[in-house]
Amino acid sequence: MLLPLLPAATLLLAPACAVFSDEAWNVDYHFALLGAPKEETSFFHRPNPSSKASLIYTLSEEHALGAVNPRDGSLVWRQLLASGGDSHNTSFLRAGEGQDVVISGIGSEVAAWSAADGRLVWNVHTDGPLEDVEILELSDGKETVGAKDAVALSGGEHPMVQRIDGASGAVKWQYSIDGSDAPYQLSASSTEVFAILIHKTILGYVKLRVVALDPVTGLKTDEYMLSSENELATADNIISVGANSASPIIAWTDAAHTTLKVNVVGTKSISSFSIEKHDENAIERVKLHAPYHINSLAHFLVHYETATSHWAEVYHIDLKNSKVEKAYSLPRVAGRGAFSTSTADANVYFTRVTRDELSTVSSASHGLLGRWSLSSFGVAGGVGEVIEPVHAVSEVSVKGDTVSAIRTTVLLSTGDWVLLRDGKAIWTRPEMLASTVAVTFAMPADMVTLAQQLEVEAHGNPVAAYIHRVQRHITDLQKLPSFLVLMPKKIVQGFLGTSADDAAGSDIFGFRQIIACATRSGRLVALDAGHPDRTLWNRDVTDLKPGQSWRPSLSSTKDGVIQVSSVAGTGVDYNATDGQQLAGDLPVIPDEPDLSTSRAVRYTMRGNSLEATYDWSPSWTFTPTHGERILNLVPRPVDDPVASIGKVLGDRRVLYKYLDSNIALLATAHDASSKANFYVLNTISGAILYSNTHPNIDLTAPIPTIMSENWFAYSFTSEASPDTTKGHHLVIGELFESLLPDHRGAMGASSNYSVLHTPASDPFTLTQTYQLPEPISRLAVTRTRQGITSRQLLAVLPASNALVGIPYGVVDPRRPVGRDATKDEQAEGLMRYAPVLELDPKWYLNHQREVVGIKEVVTAPALIESTSLVFAYGLDVFGTRLSPSFSFDVLGRDFNKFQMLATVAALAVATFVVTPLVMRKQVDQRWRFL
């Protein structure tokens, strides 16, 4: 039983590099995001039927299911649903009236989640991919009290309709759909369940086939084909099938959007309406908004959209004869608009959000119940961009003839998700950041000017430099009045402990860098690392067609400028501070992906071999053995300063690091034998400097790799055999010129050499493996300006939703094995090797928070040497500042101003008290002597 003590022993060692309680929540920032919410899967719902407070539920495009508190926009709970590698991006989220669960459907899994705390209630797997999920809002006496049943329509080879018990998740009945028709949607009225299928005719048109089922027994009661004639060319022209309303409807238009056909599901009659043209532009989209409650009025709204304007028409259904009639229309308004439906008892209200107005009408008449003008949505956009609503969800409470309170969440064209309460923006969630695909840090331009001016002075002749400097100081004098005005405030702030970096305006430490994020939707969003709560600017940089993707790469070529380039296209420059475009147009060119680019050596994947070209001529080719495939290649970062060429040992001798800017770590996998191979390559000559093979590897698990300075690290998951261990491993290797202290190895005497001409001097590599309690999906390393500060290994832990900073000293491969560290080794900070590396929660950079879905971590040096800026993105966005060797060049939060002032004051008091005593004594002594 001594064995469990080993990890405990490692925990006790090295308290270095932890998250301090006074820095947590202050230096770090985190956006717990969901991704862009989808219109059909977002709604207000009461998690607890007995309370009045409701939450906003959404299942986003990133497959994140979550509940958001409408009061402050904070996340109540969140579950990342596995999409199961689906090809068609369909997901469903439903909540029954008065239910304490929400039911999600994604891939082939239907799951019920506790609405209040997000825990799983039940889940059911269907055979085929889900096509629709609905909640049966009927009381047939057979369902369990309190829980409403769900109906699921699944496709695949054996399409079927299943009724799932709302309390237990048991399947009550299932109905297999015969024929080759593709399942499309489900619809339920109070007495029947309708499965709507798409039937392809010989002529290439589609027809709708409706199968009516008895909700109690699951037996077919009726089946018919809707005579849609030849106007329905594709399923894309079907607008919507209303769910759970008193009379579910199905509507479609012809390809040119000239007529609208509406059918009340369950009847065969089709009402036809011609669509009026309101302007010269063709109608691009037709959307249908219908209430989702069974006892609400059978009214619905049709929303027409052209490129420049939108309008809507409201229709009523006569339940007795199933006739559809147009009631009134809402006028045309320029720009895009969003409509949302909300219900109160039986009444239905439609809320309209346009660029500058929010209005609510009742479905019964066109009189406005409430109207608020929107001055702004409170979000940052691009220069001259008009921010438009994309879709909205509302919760309305009506007293008499006016709206007493209205809460509307709107997804904007900028990607922000905003809550408007009575027309005022209460909170915004930057959901566009959840689809960030590339990130770069950039210095703001105003910081840069000073650096440039100092540069001019440093390189000019002394007289000119002196004149330049005097001029600079004179211009600086203009800022004196404002500086003097701010002075008292600054002093008070300093006194109250609000530290220097919080003071607005100046950023002498380089903490307030601009982080530019390129999102999948083709936008560029800039954040301020010092004040991350507000977006600096957010602009559209590409013209992506729907479904088109881009692979942008961002860089800050010079300070104050952000360059965006897409794969092989030339870059476009943007001003980092305000997002103004500087020059060029961005073409989106799909191209062969480059694995990586570093200075002059370019790598290309040709088939299964890696080809390196140097100065446009092939330099070397790495072809793995048969059956082996290349996983990834990580070169040493281009900008990777190293301050010391050696490691100082405890006895003041030096081990020389093998420092070569042209080394890279290549990982390959051999699937047949489940082996993973790792090679350290010289990227100029192609020589293999080090290689290692690990058998019994789970190749489906992530294998992250990293290379920095003279060391590399990788992680993998290994399979068990009786005499080995099963679990996750981290391997760290360090390259030295020689393992003898004070010895530079074969290349020691020569001052310059070429890897191409002289025989290679292989480095001596020390490696060590540590077992981890959980997998690592991504590795990164901190970067500082000069490389004096020790480095910290950053690892993304997907299982714990954490980003952990592992101090290098803890994983140092030079830790002595099988013996205690000697005095000299202890002086160096090495301790006895332990095979298990327990990841101390104090290393969690995110501490108590959960950082979900991190795909990539980027680091950048601050202006001061001790600090590295960290920014992690994926789904969530998380950023912090790290001082791996503690803040040795800046007064941190551990500096207690009050204590310092108190000490000074105490000394002053002591001096005042003691002075007369000492004086008297001296005088006394004088008298005695004389």
Add this chain to the structure above:
Amino acid sequence: MLVLKSLTVLAGTSLASAANLTVSIPSSPPLLPNPASLAPSTHAVLIGPPGVQYEAPIRRDNTFTFPDLAEASYLLTVHSRDYFFPPLRVDVTKAADGTQQETVQAWQTFRGNEWSNKGPFYGSGNGELRTQIQPSSQKNFYQDRGGFNIIDFVKSPMILMALVSVAFIFGMPYIMDNMDPEMKEEFDDMQKKGPLSGSSGAAAQLQNFDIAGWLAGKGSSTEQGAGDIGKKR
């Protein structure tokens, strides 16, 4: 209970022989008195042979359910935001009696040890195993800074020394005053005889060193002059 039943039914329809594993988190005071307080992101991962991995989120009744387990040896890890849980080894094997059902067994396992090194037995079952797992410790994320503490400050030896000397400087005269005359005389004598104090003390000699006299070859002539240097008053 209903949940499990339904899952068994489902599993029965999809796979002829399949093993189920249910792991529940009981109330375990003082560490975790109420398992309902666990974050909804709490989940359990079963890692089997390469490519086989199951994940189960926590349910309303504080359990993790894994239906349809294939025959293999699994590593079960429970990940929670606030607590550490011990890793378990779960083996799903063919039943010895040759029936359809499979045997599910669970032990604690230790990281960094060979896989055959099994810890305490967590139970076994035919076709189904229900077991409990308790958190081993709570996660503590924050490092407290050694802040200013007046007691620690006073306790430090430097400050103690300074305080003692201050006490002597201020306290000594009063002690001298309050001593009875005999004691005082005794004390004065003692001080005079001391090697550093008194007129013949080393300190006095050094201070009043008569270089001219010394050069002139004079002996100890410092007797006259400052007679009571060493005296405090």
